Amino acid sequence: EEIEELSICKDAQIMIEKAEKDGVVTVWDRFKAQQPQCTFCKQGLSCRNCSMGPCRILPGKERSLGVCGANADTIVARNFGRGVAAGAAAHSDHGRDLLETLDAVANSDTQSYEIRDVEKLIRIANELGIKTEGKETLQIAKELADLLLEEFGIKKGNIGFTMRAPEVRRKLWDSLNINPRGIDREVVEMMHRTHMGVDQDPVSLLLHAARVSLSDGWGGSMIATELSDILFGTPKPVESKVNLGVLKKDEVNILVHGHSPIVSEAVLTAVRDKNNIEMAKAAGANGINLAGLCCTGNELLMRQGIPMAGNHLMTELAIATGAVELVIVDYQCIMPGLIPAMNCYHTKMITTSPKAKFPGAEHIEFNVRNARTQAQKLVEMAIELYKKRDKNRVLIPVEPVPMMSGFSNEAILQALGGSLAPLLDAIKSGKIRGVAGLVGCNNPRRKHDYCHVTLTKELIKNDILVLGTGCSAVAMGKAGLYMPEAASLAGPGLSSVCKALNIPPALHVGSCVDNSRILHLCGLVAKELGVDISDLPVAGSAPEWYSEKAISIGLYFVASGVYTVLGVTPNITGSKLVTDLALDGLTNVVGACFAVDTDPHKMAELMINHINKKRKKLNL
Ligand code: BF8
Ligand code: SF4
Known part of the structure; x- marks a missing residue:
């Protein structure tokens, strides 16, 4: 197979070839x-x-029923529902980790973390009905943590942040009995x-799947997003750089x-430590270079400008550069195939979460109390490993591309001068035809990356503002679409x-849990216009999705009223009933549905x- 058929990215193409030469088996193999x-x-x-x-x-055929008598429709809907549950569980359990960290900070139970955005802490606490006047920061944090801990278990009423959806939408959820508790x-109920x-x-299974997904998106x-902002800013x-060229030959x-x-x-704090x-310099390197992969990379990029x-x-392919000392992982989307890959080099992979151990990796567990010391240990380990790097096997394939990041809703509002009005005016006048x-x-x-990049280019050419998260965002960044100069590719x-506004036509709004920022923005705009989210000129797409988390994301967008186009067919085509519902029937239920197409x-x-x-x- 031609390497050009596997990826549109120059760095990927060069590294696939090197991987093959070095004996690294890749995901494509x-x-x-x-x-x-x-x-x-x-x-x-x-x-x-x-x-x-x-x-x-x-x-x-004779085999049209399972042993228990379940038919194709039931089995397809059940499988789909379990996928949504797994995806929602992954996002939400990640959110819980942030919550436990906030709880530890609030109870002065950690020296590794602090509250960096006190203003947001107060704002979120107020939004959820906590009185903050005259209270100490840590007291507010404690009350917020206690309130949010309840959201995970059994509570009376619905998840607090669902109030960010317009009332018509909440009423619709109530009438369908899918407003998440x-x-x-x-997840357990699924x-x-x-x-x-x-x-x-x-149908009953799919409606509950929608409720599960809503508990992820609005829960x-x-x-995860709001507490990450409170804890880390x-x-x-912010401007940074993207692609394998961010790795440094001499660091x-x-x-x-x-x-x-x-x-x-925590790792970033240790990397920035002058000692x-x-x-590192004493070990012959020019410094320590931290870079991200996937969504924890997006988290650091959004808040700290880390490449x-x-x-x-x-x-x-990053490992195949031969230039990586340590890969420090927590959880989700980490291919076990990284272990044999790193065994071809001096590279080590470190697992840090008790929830995600990989045979062949070294496990150095992080918790709220030891994070600083563990991070210090890892940086020292990386410096030691640098001495073992085989310089003859290093290949950093390209120069990095500049990209802008950091467009939280707060930042977008600020860029607009403090209110949504200029955005709404631009949408009303048709300068911006819609948001994707x-x-x-x-x-x-x-x-x-082909679909991410091609689709983004098409949309901005048609005056549609694009908001990107997750791996899609990285693709746009690499293609240069996250710089103000990319405005030249946009419609007039x-x-x-x-x-x-000196902003790019496509905005990096974060990691995958940060799709909640897009939901929140939809809620704000819908309320401002006095309409439902399903009335807005917005659409979503997951053009190259693979994970169960992406199924949950797709479904919570649809269940919130956002038409969503998938570039990979979900495993539901064995049931005409389920497929028809997903691709059409849902419109009559939640005001939006899925579409599937492979051509961007x-x-x-x-x-x-x-x-x-x-x-x-x-x-309009
Ligand atoms: O949560 S986009 S491959 S890294 S699942 Fe995973 Fe998909 Fe990337 Fe982020 Ni999201
Ligand atoms: Fe077969 Fe599934 Fe029914 Fe068990 S539950 S009998 S595996 S169809």
Whole structure:
């Protein structure tokens, strides 16, 4: 296979070739070895939820029912529901870690963390009904932590941040009985419903899946975002660099990979320590270079301007540069394939979470109390490893590309002069025709980054402002779309707005849990206009998604009223009922649905048509 067919990125293409030469097996090699993949699983038609099975359904044949009697519709809906539950669990459990950190700070139980954004702490506490006047910061933090801890379990009423959705939307959720209650509760209930002999009704299962996803978007993920801002600072526009060129030939290179900022922020503090830099110099290096991969990279980039080495499919290739001393990971999206890859070099992978251990990696556990000392240990380890680097095997393939980041909603509001009015005016006048959220992963089924970049270019050309998160954001950054100069690729309206505000036509709004920022913004705009989110000229897309988290994200956008175009078909095609609901029927239920297309030009067309339709309805 031609390397150009695997990725549009120069750094990836060069490194795939080097990986092959160095004997590194990559995700593409393993993907090939897995062909042909199981068509039952692909359609969602296999079930192993009990030990009378596993069952595989052949619709219309003698094998049209599982041993228990479950049919294709039930099995497809159950499998989909469990995927949503796993994705929501991942985001929300990450949110819980931030919450436990806030709780530890509030109770003076840690010296490794502090509250960096007191103003936001007070704002969020007030929003959730906590009286803050005359109270000490730590007291407010304690009350906020206590209140949010309840959101995870059984509480009376709904998840607090759902109040950020307009009232019509909340009423719709109530009428459908999908307004999320406790965060953990919805995930547990999905596991219950999908046990053999519980919920067999595909519509009922899908509605609960929607409720699970809403508990992620307006619950676990939103808590993760807001508490990360309170603990580590609310992002402000910042310039940094992206692609494998951010690795440095003459410095100790440390990569952080995973999702939570708890570990990566502690590592950053140690990396910036002057004594450590001196130690690195004594070891013959010019300094210590920290760079990110995937979403914990996005967290550091958004708040601290730390450069980004790459997204999901770049992780093995980063190791193949031969220039990486340590890869420090927490959890999610970390391919176990990194272990044999790093064994080809002097590189070491360190796991830090009790929830994510990898045989072959060294486990150095982080908790709220020891984070500083553990991070110090890791930096010293990286400096030692630098001495073992084989300089003849190092290849840093390209020069890095500049990118802007840090567009939290607070920062966007500030760029607009403190109110949403200029954005709404631009939308009303048609200078900006609409807003698109581009999110999600890479997937070896698709040419790496091709859909993210092509779709973004199409959208901005049509005067649609693009907000990017996760691995999609990294792709846009690498393509130069996150610089104000990219306004020249935008349509005349969007371009004029960008020039006036000196912002790029595509904005980096964060990691995957930060999709909650997009939900929040939709809620603010809808309230301001006095309409539902489903009335707004907005659309979402996950053009190269792979993970269960992305399924949850896609569904909470749809259940919140945002039309969402997927570039990879979910495993639901074995049920016509479920597929029809997802691609059409949901519109009558929640005012939005999914679409699937693999061609980014067609995806753009779908999104643009949708936005035009919504504009017309609003008489714009
Ligand atoms: O949470 S975009 S590959 S890194 S799942 Fe994973 Fe997908 Fe990347 Fe971030 Ni999100
Ligand atoms: Fe088969 Fe039913 Fe058991 Fe699933 S739950 S494995 S369909 S018997």
